[in-house]
Amino acid sequence: MPRITITSVFVDDQTTALAFYTDVLGFVPKDDVPMGEHRWLTVVSPDQPDGPELLLEPSEHPAVGPYRAALVADGIPCTSFGVDDVVAEHARLTAAGVVFTQPPTTMGPVTTAVLDDTCGNLVQIASFAA
Amino acid sequence: MVGAVSDIYKALADPTRRVILDELVERDGQTLFELCTRLTMKHDVASSRQAISQHLDVLEAAGLVTRRREGRYTFHHLDTSPLREVATRWPTTP
Structure with a gap:
């Protein structure tokens, strides 16, 4: 049975992306390994250091x-x-x-918003009603 | 603009298009993604994103919706001004 250990987003610049995903969003760095002209660069949730990793993948x-x-x-x-x-x-x-392209909007049991990650992507955040 | 007014009846005849206008009244300036999510989650509209985009084309042709490009995003705005022609032509009794 496979497990989801890593997922990825394409980013325009890995250094800029690391700053946004850590300093602004609040993830913490996990792996940072040089790989040719780029890096194997991942972040994790601070409360799940061994949880799924987000790979900041070059968009070239x-x-x-x-x-x-x-x-x-x-x-x-x-x-x-x-x-x-x-x-x-x-x-x-x-x-x-x-910058948000969609402010918090409640639709049934879920509230979502959509933000610009400054690295070329829109990212949704979501919470479920208790 | 007689041409534009003649189009609003066709534009308003479709229930999905009326719901799109309802949602833009609730919050003006939405992306296609937000509109599609609202239609699916709140109104059980099963139409594809492409179908919703085509509905927006009809609403835009009737002057009821405008598309605004802002940087890399596109937002949809409600414009009810074409509806004034209806009230002018058939004034409501007080």
């Missing part, structure tokens, strides 16, 4: 640009992270200068 392949441009134009996030309280996270991140 020519297919990535059109793929991401089309998703972003339609407001479609490339991934989604769980938070305890979307409204509180939206307030915290907005104060930190993060």
Whole structure:
């Protein structure tokens, strides 16, 4: 039975991405291994240091640009992270200068918001009603 | 604009398009993703993203929705001004 140990987002610049995903979003660095001209660069949730890792993957392949441009134009996030309280996270991140394309919106049992990760992607945050 | 007014009846005739306008009244300036999510989650609309995009084309042609490009994103806005023509033509009795 396979387990989900890693997932990835394409990022324009790994150094910028590491800063955003740690300093702004609040993940912590996990692996940082030189690999040719790039790095094997992952972050994890601070409360799950051995949990699933997020790989900050270089976006240099020519297919990535059109793929991401089309998703972003339609407001479609490339991934989604769980938070305890979307409204509180939206307030915290907005104060930190993060741009949202969708403010907190409650739809049935879930509240979501969509932010720009400054690395070329839209990312959804979601919380479920208790 | 007689042409635009003639289009609003067709645009408003479809229930999904009316729901799209309802959701834009609730929050103006939504991405296609947000509109599709709202239609699915709140209204059980089973239409594809492409179908919703085509509904938005009809609403835009009728002047009821405008698309605004902001950087890499596109937002959809409600414009109810074409509806004024209806009230002017058939004034509601007080």
